[in-house]
Amino acid sequence: MRSVDEHLSACLSVLTPLPAVEVPLPEALGCVLARDVVSAIDMPRFDNSSMDGYAVHADEVASATEGTPVTLPVLGDIPAGRGDALDLPPGATLRIMTGAPMPAGADSVVQVEWTDGGTERVRIVRASRPGQNIRRAGEDVRSGETVLRAGTRMTARQITLAASVGVDRLTVHPRPRVTVLPSGSELVPPGKPLEPGQIHDSNGYGLVAAVTAAGADAVHGGIMTDTPHDVTAALERAAAQSDLVITTGGVSAGAYDTVKAVLRELGTMEFVQVAMQPGKPQGFGTIGPRGTPLFTLPGNPVSALLSFEVFVVPALRRLAGLPDRDRVTATATVVEGWRSPAGRRQFARCLLNVTAGGPTVKPVGGQGSHLVADLAGANCLVIVPEEVTQVSEGDELPYIVLESGS
Numbered sequence: 001m002r003s004v005d006e007h008l009s010a011c012l013s014v015l016t017p018l019p020a021v022e023v024p025l026p027e028a029l030g031c032v033l034a035r036d037v038v039s040a041i042d043m044p045r046f047d048n049s050s051m052d053g054y055a056v057h058a059d060e061v062a063s064a065t066e067g068t069p070v071t072l073p074v075l076g077d078i079p080a081g082r083g084d085a086l087d088l089p090p091g092a093t094l095r096i097m098t099g100a101p102m103p104a105g106a107d108s109v110v111q112v113e114w115t116d117g118g119t120e121r122v123r124i125v126r127a128s129r130p131g132q133n134i135r136r137a138g139e140d141v142r143s144g145e146t147v148l149r150a151g152t153r154m155t156a157r158q159i160t161l162a163a164s165v166g167v168d169r170l171t172v173h174p175r176p177r178v179t180v181l182p183s184g185s186e187l188v189p190p191g192k193p194l195e196p197g198q199i200h201d202s203n204g205y206g207l208v209a210a211v212t213a214a215g216a217d218a219v220h221g222g223i224m225t226d227t228p229h230d231v232t233a234a235l236e237r238a239a240a241q242s243d244l245v246i247t248t249g250g251v252s253a254g255a256y257d258t259v260k261a262v263l264r265e266l267g268t269m270e271f272v273q274v275a276m277q278p279g280k281p282q283g284f285g286t287i288g289p290r291g292t293p294l295f296t297l298p299g300n301p302v303s304a305l306l307s308f309e310v311f312v313v314p315a316l317r318r319l320a321g322l323p324d325r326d327r328v329t330a331t332a333t334v335v336e337g338w339r340s341p342a343g344r345r346q347f348a349r350c351l352l353n354v355t356a357g358g359p360t361v362k363p364v365g366g367q368g369s370h371l372v373a374d375l376a377g378a379n380c381l382v383i384v385p386e387e388v389t390q391v392s393e394g395d396e397l398p399y400i401v402l403e404s405g406s
């Protein structure tokens with residue numbers, strides 16, 4: 001059997017980031033920048049007020065208190081967006097709004113709460129230091145500065161920055177387009193009645209959700225029945241339309257394991273047994289004229305979703321242009337033991353509890369590959385090394401956090 005790490009390395013070795021494309025800013029969400037973003041402007045663009053108030057000469061209001069207010073004439077208003085060059089002469093104020101450009105000569109802003117709010121004359125009851133309530137040109141970003149580096153993933157924060165510096169198109173690695181193809185003649189979509197021997201397709205729905213949660217674009221390509229013609233047509237269509245294809249089912253030792261049979265003809269595939277539990281039967285390769293990567297995940301729903309976490313999430317990161325990442329960042333103390341198969345790395349569905357004494361884990365019911373209710377109740381996967389057959393209370397084990405269900 002191949003180790004988990006060997007199989008992951010073999011899959012990743014044929015994957016490279018998707019070719020860069022230029023997209024409108026809103027479409028860049030979730031994508032990884034392929035080119036640096038350089039600002040052509042200072043940010044703020046000009047000295048401006050951070051408060052609604054009055055632009056003043058600080059030395060003229062230095063003595064202002066509730067008991068000894070300073071009263072000055074108000075020469076006019078500067079709303080945000082006013083663009084004409086204004087001067088503040090000595091002995092006067094201009095009413096100014098948040099974000100409005102500072103008039104030449106003024107060196108401070110008194111916020112309106114420290115005044116009587118007058119429009120002809122204003123009574124100021126507190127001093128304001130030089131520079132107070134002024135946001136300086138270029139203090140955030142300098143013109144010519146690289147504000148976002150290639151390799152950065154675009155979230156709402158980076159979109160805000162790009163928009164602020166006026167960039168409306170970005171060069172990015174696109175979000176991978178993924179087609180999920182569940183296989184099995186017993187499968188019926190949820191919402192449809194079940195005839196004897198039939199079950200609902202859960203892998204198709206679960207994996208589309210998992211792909212989306214991983215930041216890629218997913219489509220359910222329809223259920224493939226166990227006929228070679230159906231499987232061939234679905235695989236060829238998916239390979240032509242996608243950057244990655246995921247199938248489930250039909251790859252172990254069954255007489256009707258059609259996916260495996262068809263792919264032996266159609267693609268450059270490797271079917272292996274991986275020393276893990278769940279997720280032993282795995283396949284990876286490329287199909288179609290574009291060499292579209294393809295994962296054949298096992299059909300058992302728990303096996304399919306956990307294999308996705310272990311192998312497909314790193315593959316999607318690679319295609320999206322993100323660096324490899326070790327998802328194990330901590331260990332937790334076991335508070336209730338369980339058994340693990342000899343010679344296989346177990347990904348045990350557990351409940352993680354972060355306590356004052358540190359994180360603890362305990363198993364959620366059974367570890368069978370068909371137990372989807374227990375899977376839904378888990379919030380982490382504890383990784384039990386290949387040589388361990390009994391996990392005991394007090395053991396310290398690494399874990400992967402799953403997306404929170406609460």
Ligand SMILES: Nc1nc2c(c(=O)[nH]1)N[C@H]1C(S)=C(S)[C@@H](COP(=O)(O)OP(=O)(O)OC[C@H]3O[C@@H](n4cnc5c(N)ncnc54)[C@H](O)[C@@H]3O)O[C@H]1N2
Nearest residue numbers: 182184201202203204249250251252253280298299300303
């Ligand atoms: N003789 C052997 N039998 C099996 C072995 C083995 O080594 N020798 N391995 C077992 C393990 S481990 C797994 S995992 C499964 C994987 O089998 P397949 O990938 O070929 O999947 P299927 O046989 O098509 O289905 C397995 C199971 O999962 C259900 N299933 C399939 N697709 C879906 C779906 N979209 N939604 C919900 N449930 C699905 C299917 O009905 C079966 O119950 O093989 C073991 N057998």
Ligand code: MOO
Nearest residue numbers: 278279280303369
């Ligand atoms: O290895 Mo299978 O994936 O346990 O059920």
